[in-house]
Amino acid sequence: MPLALEEARKAAARGEVPVGAVVVDASGHVLAAEGNRTRERHDPTAHAEMLAIRAACARLGQERLTGCDLYVTLEPCAMCAQAVAHARIRRLYFGADDPKSGGVLHGARVFAHAQCHHAPEVYDGLQAAAARTLLISFFEQLR
DSSP states (O other): OHHHHHHHHHHHHTTSOOOEEEEEOTTOOEEEEEEOOHHHHTOTTOOHHHHHHHHHHHHHTSSOOTTOEEEEEEOOOHHHHHHHHHHTOSEEEEEEOOTTTOSSSSTTOGGGSTTOSOOOEEEEOTTHHHHHHHHHHHHHHHO
């Protein structure tokens, strides 16, 4: 999670919403680490999770991340939760919850639907205070 928080800080420095994501393999080796880049790339799908999943898949040369874990600083939205399911990620760890736009514990609750292809083990609250502080600080500076 510390690496995901660092990616979130880098995203904030770029003017992006400070969310960071890291994919690790079953041995704990980092396959990809990314932060949000939606504004930079003019791409609404360039969330940290999506970028990290794409990079990890490219690195492994496959579309599945079976046995891999995803660490993200904020509860994934419905789009990112679906990507987690389609990639067959083993475990999802996230920091701050997102009552407004979350798709795991809030909102769509993607993994709870019968249509969900795969539901990872979910562990929430990892360094939530640090992740929440980054987000609050970022949005306070915008106002």
